[in-house]
Amino acid sequence: MSKLLSVVVSVYNEEPGLREFYEETGKILKTLPKPWDYELLFINDGSADGSLAVLREFAATDPKVKIVNFSRNFGHEAAMIAGIDYAAGDGIVCMDADLQHPPECIPEILKKLEEGYQVINMVRTRNKTAGFLKNVTSSAFYRLINCLSDVKFEANASDFFAVGKEAAQVLRSSYREKVRFLRGYVQSIGFKRTTLEYEARPRFAGESKYSIRSLLKFSINTILCFSDLPLKLGIYSGVLVALFGLAVMIYTIYTWAKYGAPSGYATIVVLLSFMFAMLFIIVGIIGEYIAILFAELKDRPVYIVQDTENISGGKERD
Ligand code: UDP
Ligand code: MG
Numbered sequence: 001m002s003k004l005l006s007v008v009v010s011v012y013n014e015e016p017g018l019r020e021f022y023e024e025t026g027k028i029l030k031t032l033p034k035p036w037d038y039e040l041l042f043i044n045d046g047s048a049d050g051s052l053a054v055l056r057e058f059a060a061t062d063p064k065v066k067i068v069n070f071s072r073n074f075g076h077e078a079a080m081i082a083g084i085d086y087a088a089g090d091g092i093v094c095m096d097a098d099l100q101h102p103p104e105c106i107p108e109i110l111k112k113l114e115e116g117y118q119v120i121n122m123v124r125t126r127n128k129t130a131g132f133l134k135n136v137t138s139s140a141f142y143r144l145i146n147c148l149s150d151v152k153f154e155a156n157a158s159d160f161f162a163v164g165k166e167a168a169q170v171l172r173s174s175y176r177e178k179v180r181f182l183r184g185y186v187q188s189i190g191f192k193r194t195t196l197e198y199e200a201r202p203r204f205a206g207e208s209k210y211s212i213r214s215l216l217k218f219s220i221n222t223i224l225c226f227s228d229l230p231l232k233l234g235i236y237s238g239v240l241v242a243l244f245g246l247a248v249m250i251y252t253i254y255t256w257a258k259y260g261a262p263s264g265y266a267t268i269v270v271l272l273s274f275m276f277a278m279l280f281i282i283v284g285i286i287g288e289y290i291a292i293l294f295a296e297l298k299d300r301p302v303y304i305v306q307d308t309e310n311i312s313g314g315k316e317r318d
Contacts, residue, residue, distance in 0.1 A: 230285045
């Protein structure tokens, strides 16, 4: 019985490098050992350049190339989720279209899938491609999230990972949150899992779609989604401020008893601004959680598919 490997590739304005990606990945996929066959599932995430036309060209001559075309840009995470939804494989590999995730790793991943691993995380050994700032902030982020969340995150995990059939089914039926972090889910669903190392290559063509601002938003959302500790901050800081207030009260009574006049203006200003700052921060944090709840309540689709190519059955999914 033959087995199918689905390679899911999210594409957003990747026209300059797509041909190279297709050729290089195709070369590796054609040499997969028996009984493995493959499908190359491209998710076009609302590219504004000629990416879709290039993909259609591949699909016209190669039935193994499948396309899911979004109605607009929904983001990398949504594209990977759609890829997992539409993949028909016994194993699914998610990778970027910019050749930063070396396709040579696929046979190694396949071996792990055959050994029965359901989750295979690819870990960057060294990220020569990212700047110093990105490396430092990324490691600080992982330290923080590991401190705050019950789920332990692999620090150098990337969007390069593979899941088996059972893990994919879990991701299809659950974890459909609107504000999400797929990499975190993959690491928290359990199953038999392993990590493999790879060396990230520089981007083949085009430029990175993530700005520092979008990374920051992403990091904040991840912390909020995987930890409710910030919500409890109100209680902790309330206790802290109460203790502080008590100390100031004792001090005031003491100075009043000793000098006959309580120390005045400065204390009030310091206390007031300190407490208001605390209050606003906490209100802000609660606001962020409400925003997530609101997104969940509205229940808008994670992605909208405009059309597909070489995919039979036209799945009805959100
Ligand atoms: N991508 C996407 N939708 C987006 C942004 C990016 O599908 O809104 C894809 C992009 O085409 C690439 C992958 O996600 O295949 C990773 O993006 P990028 O290389 O820009 O991120 P980096 O490697 O710099 O983290
Ligand atoms: Mg990249």
